[in-house]
Amino acid sequence: MKPFEPNTFRQHFPLIVNQENLDHLLNTAILTNERLEQTGLVYFDNGATTQKPACVIESYHDFYQAKNANVHRASHGLSAKATAAFEQARETVAHFINANSSKEIIWTKGTTESINLLAATLGKTILQPGDEIFIAVSEHHANIVPWQLIAAQTGAVIKTLPLDANGRIDLNQVEQLLTHKAKIVCCSHVSNVVAKINPISDIIAKAKTVGALTVIDGAQAIAHLPVDVQALDCDFYVFSAHKMYGPTGVGVLYGKQAILEAMPPYQSGGEMIKTVSFTEQTTFNELPFKFEAGTPNIAGVICFAQGIQFIRQYDSAEISAYEQQLTQYCYQALQQIPGVTFIVEQAPDITVIAFTINDHHNHDIASSLDSYGIALRSGHHCAMPLMDYLNISGCLRVSLAPYNTIAEIDYFINVLKKILKQETSVNTTNLEVSATVESDAIVEKFSNIKSWDARHREIMLLGKKLERLDPCYRNQHTLIHGCESLAWVKASTSVTGHYHFQADSDAKIIRGLLVIVLAAFNNKTKQQIQSVDVNSYFESLGLLQHLSPSRGNGALAIVDKIKALSCA
Ligand code: PLP
Numbered sequence: 001m002k003p004f005e006p007n008t009f010r011q012h013f014p015l016i017v018n019q020e021n022l023d024h025l026l027n028t029a030i031l032t033n034e035r036l037e038q039t040g041l042v043y044f045d046n047g048a049t050t051q052k053p054a055c056v057i058e059s060y061h062d063f064y065q066a067k068n069a070n071v072h073r074a075s076h077g078l079s080a081k082a083t084a085a086f087e088q089a090r091e092t093v094a095h096f097i098n099a100n101s102s103k104e105i106i107w108t109k110g111t112t113e114s115i116n117l118l119a120a121t122l123g124k125t126i127l128q129p130g131d132e133i134f135i136a137v138s139e140h141h142a143n144i145v146p147w148q149l150i151a152a153q154t155g156a157v158i159k160t161l162p163l164d165a166n167g168r169i170d171l172n173q174v175e176q177l178l179t180h181k182a183k184i185v186c187c188s189h190v191s192n193v194v195a196k197i198n199p200i201s202d203i204i205a206k207a208k209t210v211g212a213l214t215v216i217d218g219a220q221a222i223a224h225l226p227v228d229v230q231a232l233d234c235d236f237y238v239f240s241a242h243k244m245y246g247p248t249g250v251g252v253l254y255g256k257q258a259i260l261e262a263m264p265p266y267q268s269g270g271e272m273i274k275t276v277s278f279t280e281q282t283t284f285n286e287l288p289f290k291f292e293a294g295t296p297n298i299a300g301v302i303c304f305a306q307g308i309q310f311i312r313q314y315d316s317a318e319i320s321a322y323e324q325q326l327t328q329y330c331y332q333a334l335q336q337i338p339g340v341t342f343i344v345e346q347a348p349d350i351t352v353i354a355f356t357i358n359d360h361h362n363h364d365i366a367s368s369l370d371s372y373g374i375a376l377r378s379g380h381h382c383a384m385p386l387m388d389y390l391n392i393s394g395c396l397r398v399s400l401a402p403y404n405t406i407a408e409i410d411y412f413i414n415v416l417k418k419i420l421k422q423e424t425s426v427n428t429t430n431l432e433v434s435a436t437v438e439s440d441a442i443v444e445k446f447s448n449i450k451s452w453d454a455r456h457r458e459i460m461l462l463g464k465k466l467e468r469l470d471p472c473y474r475n476q477h478t479l480i481h482g483c484e485s486l487a488w489v490k491a492s493t494s495v496t497g498h499y500h501f502q503a504d505s506d507a508k509i510i511r512g513l514l515v516i517v518l519a520a521f522n523n524k525t526k527q528q529i530q531s532v533d534v535n536s537y538f539e540s541l542g543l544l545q546h547l548s549p550s551r552g553n554g555a556l557a558i559v560d561k562i563k564a565l566s567c568a
Pocket residue numbers: 047048109110111112113140142143188190191192217219220240
């Protein structure tokens with residue numbers, strides 16, 4: 001076993017900033033974008049997906065260079081080689097989570113597909129009208145919506161499990177709520193936002209007493225906690241490769257063999273078939289193939305095993321201790337920043353820290369951090385019911401990995417303080433409101449701005465120029481769909497048929513984008529509006545390549561709404 005040493009470990013991840021450059025960055029007083037171009041990225045979005053070590057990347061290359069063939073089907077040597085590596089990967093995963101047999105490991109596209117498979121197949125077999133499916137309020141949409149769809153089809157009822165004050169599923173409530181009507185209990189081992197380890201052993205034990213099946217979403221836990229499915233005694237445990245150093249497009253459905261055997265197939269075709277006939281009944285293959293229709297992600301599966309082998313070289317206790325050190329350090333540093341509120345009480349159990357900052361929209365902070373090369377997540381984190389439960393519209397989420405460092409956290413905290421200071425000074429000095437900004441003036445202004453951080457600042461300043469929309473106009477009719485922050489636009493027409501649009505958003509970055517978009521569309525006729533070439537406008541401003549997909553799509557959603565309003 002290799003000793004875990006963060007700086008050496010970090011060297012395995014090509015996309016991660018190298019430490020020397022970061023030190024250089026920290027030693028320079030000015031945090032500018034030019035500096036960042038020398039340093040790369042501070043990646044704090046590991047809960048969404050981890051970066052990949054070089055051995056995983058190379059393994060992909062190696063598969064297509066040396067082993068590429070379809071699995072299980074051919075009688076030639078190359079296929080045998082690919083099949084052996086593919087099935088060896090299944091053994092590796094079975095061993096990793098201590099499954100009783102590799103027959104209990106089903107390859108899927110990811111956690112989401114694993115849960116969809118379960119909802120579809122269990123829905124057909126065990127759910128009757130009035131049966132109850134229990135879901136924790138903190139679940140990811142992937143562990144809510146498939147159950148909602150199947151409940152609608154079967155007449156089953158969704159029931160929610162509330163959280164205790166620390167953000168864990170409240171065991172007392174579990175005790176009280178679960179009765180013999182409960183057929184399925186679904187919860188995450190660790191929520192992707194709350195980041196507290198749920199008492200899943202107790203929940204599983206309780207579910208057994210009422211005869212309910214248990215589905216544990218291990219998407220976040222798998223990279224941070226040892227998972228022993230036999231010790232947990234859960235019926236199903238699901239996770240994705242990409243959140244633990246593996247590739248995207250590969251996931252695992254672990255299920256107890258007897259239950260998997262009793263379940264009908266999910267999708268059909270390919271290796272899941274034993275015999276097909278037009279006169280006899282079509283029959284299905286044994287486990288695990290019964291649930292694997294079509295050609296699987298062979299290269300991805302093999303790479304995933306490489307990722308597991310990579311991480312298993314290290315002492316997991318040492319990695320865990322380092323993760324705890326990073327989390328505590330970051331949590332305590334954030335605690336010192338005025339206005340920071342953690343979404344639940346007490347420090348998280350894994351490396352995910354979720355918080356809001358008073359008077360600052362989470363998207364504004366995330367996009368400002370992005371302009372300093374710090375990648376973290378903002379928004380609802382695919383957990384809208386949790387946001388409602390906590391009574392927040394969204395939050396910021398730092399999620400760390402063992403290749404992150406204390407120096408990166410220091411950089412992040414320094415930048416965050418700087419952004420908050422800048423925002424506060426702009427808030428108090430620049431309250432001037434001017435209604436119209438011409439698109440030519442914007443293009444001219446942006447053509448003189450070279451760096452993305454300066455452009456980003458300009459968008460934020462433009463946002464200040466947007467007159468606020470009377471709250472009575474912020475409604476379902478004016479709401480812009482497809483924009484992650486709340487945003488509204490309303491149209492009026494003059495006697496000459498020229499349109500005037502007014503808009504607003506709760507995020508400054510979106511208000512800035514609204515000013516830019518309105519400048520291109522205001523005071524135009526319907527025909528002129530329809531013929532505006534928005535892509536070249538954004539291109540000339542150098543915007544789309546920098547805006548994050550949600551923000552970029554938000555800009556296009558604003559345009560779509562404006563065009564629709566002019567047609568209405
Ligand atoms: N469940 C949880 C707790 C997650 O964090 C995620 C992804 O963030 C998912 C499910 C969905 O995972 P995937 O998109 O890999 O299917």
